[in-house]
Amino acid sequence: MKNKGIYILFLLVSLxxxxxxxxxxxxxxxxxxxxxxxxxxxxxxxxxxxxxxKKENAGYITFTNPFPDQKYNKxxxxxxxxxxxxxxxxxxxxxxxxxxxxxxIVYNALCEGIGCDIAYTITKSTARKLEVFTISYAGTPxxxxxxxxxxxx
Amino acid sequence: MxxxxxxxxxFLLCLNGQAQHGGLVVLGGYQASxxxxxxxxxxxxxxxTYYQGVIPSPLSEYKMIQSHxxxxxxxxxxxxxxxxxxxxxxxYAFASTFxxxxxxxxxxxxxEFAHKMRDHQIFLETGVGIKGAVFINACFDFVLRKTSxxxxxxxxxxTKSIGGEYDINGxxxxxxxxxxxxxxxxxRVWNFFLTGRVLYTLPFLKxxxxxxxxxxxxxxxxxxxLDFGEFIADVDGSNQENGINANNYNGLLIQLNLEFMIxxxxx
Numbered sequence: 437m438k439n440k441g442i443y444i445l446f447l448l449v450s451l452x453x454x455x456x457x458x459x460x461x462x463x464x465x466x467x468x469x470x471x472x473x474x475x476x477x478x479x480x481x482x483x484x485x486x487x488x489x490k491k492e493n494a495g496y497i498t499f500t501n502p503f504p505d506q507k508y509n510k511x512x513x514x515x516x517x518x519x520x521x522x523x524x525x526x527x528x529x530x531x532x533x534x535x536x537x538x539x540x541i542v543y544n545a546l547c548e549g550i551g552c553d554i555a556y557t558i559t560k561s562t563a564r565k566l567e568v569f570t571i572s573y574a575g576t577p578x579x580x581x582x583x584x585x586x587x588x589x
Numbered sequence: 590m591x592x593x594x595x596x597x598x599x600f601l602l603c604l605n606g607q608a609q610h611g612g613l614v615v616l617g618g619y620q621a622s623x624x625x626x627x628x629x630x631x632x633x634x635x636x637x638t639y640y641q642g643v644i645p646s647p648l649s650e651y652k653m654i655q656s657h658x659x660x661x662x663x664x665x666x667x668x669x670x671x672x673x674x675x676x677x678x679x680x681y682a683f684a685s686t687f688x689x690x691x692x693x694x695x696x697x698x699x700x701e702f703a704h705k706m707r708d709h710q711i712f713l714e715t716g717v718g719i720k721g722a723v724f725i726n727a728c729f730d731f732v733l734r735k736t737s738x739x740x741x742x743x744x745x746x747x748t749k750s751i752g753g754e755y756d757i758n759g760x761x762x763x764x765x766x767x768x769x770x771x772x773x774x775x776x777r778v779w780n781f782f783l784t785g786r787v788l789y790t791l792p793f794l795k796x797x798x799x800x801x802x803x804x805x806x807x808x809x810x811x812x813x814x815l816d817f818g819e820f821i822a823d824v825d826g827s828n829q830e831n832g833i834n835a836n837n838y839n840g841l842l843i844q845l846n847l848e849f850m851i852x853x854x855x856x
Contacts, residue, residue, distance in 0.1 A: 482697040485746045534804035536760040538751060541804060553806035555752040571750045578696035580744060
């Protein structure tokens with residue numbers, strides 16, 4: 437009986453150390469084709485938030501794993517099509533999930549004409565729902581654009 | 590649900606009357622984690638100084654005990670029920686403690702700095718048990734602590750962003766291993782123990798390990814800054830010594846736990 441108890445304790449301690457990285461779990465959650473339920477651009481100001489563009493059922497995004505043979509990678513490639521205020525935008529790019537599974541980082545995007553990565557803050561992620569947003573300068577001090585994407589499977 | 594409740598009651602009744610000296614324990618309770626405040630408060634004062642005049646609600650100074658949370662775990666405890674003799678406890682617990690510090694600017698924007706410390710603790714303690722009722726033990730714990738600092742810009746509509754629009758935004762992390770000596774006292778009623786533990790975590794490595802965020806792209810350093818003014822001035826990230834050392838997230842550690850023993854072994 438005593439040995440049995442020690443075995444159970446050892447098992448519990450071992451299990452607590454044995455867990456999959458949350459960044460990889462999040463990456464796997466992204467994989468697949470998502471319907472873009474909401475594409476919205478807001479202007480956030482001190483006086484209030486102004487909705488600049490809002491489109492429901494705006495298109496789709498498909499995320500794939502570019503290195504399926506590599507066990508520990510957290511990279512993502514994506515393609516898709518979204519209706520933005522500028523018209524239908526065809527998407528193609530790559531990125532990754534950050535170490536803390538809190539951001540989707542898109543490589544080599546354009547920030548005011550200069551190549552940079554864009555970090556989308558993940559606000560909701562389940563097997564069927566994904567919500568992200570990113571903020572950029574609006575040109576006037578204290579004012580910012582917010583781009584929100586709500587996706588579902 | 591009813592069946593689970595009946596099963597739990599029957600299980601507890603089965604344990605009643607057993608008078609073993611030791612057994613497996615499951616534990617849970619409150620934890621407060623201390624930090625060394627000098628470096629953190631240098632960041633706070635430099636941040637508040639940099640924004641002096643446009644920051645009606647500045648960052649607060651950090652106190653020695655700033656993070657509060659919980660710990661859960663289990664282990665083996667020995668406490669002789671009849672005689673005054675040695676007592677022992679060995680086990681493992683996971684703990685998570687948290688603190689938040691925020692500032693608001695005159696234009697309605699804000700910054701929020703949220704620390705989370707996640708500990709894997711190995712408990713090792715031994716001392717004297719007095720007739721099965723109370724014990725006083727010396728602790729020789731080991732603590733693996735992962736600290737994360739979520740630095741977010743808070744917009745006028747309440748949106749909290751950790752994106753790259755400001756270089757300071759991000760999730761900075763650092764891990765330390767520490768030896769934690771201390772003292773533990775507790776008492777036993779039936780198969781329940783109420784324990785209090787006071788420890789001091791001493792990191793093994795003295796070399797600086799900065800809180801870093803390498804995931805995000807930024808112009809400046811990937812280390813969370815020690816001095817905010819220097820961070821802003823360092824536009825190309827060449828200053829590699831302006832970081833908060835992860836070893837700062839060590840110090841006093843206080844736990845108040847309730848334990849339940851599943852007795853086994855010799856009566």
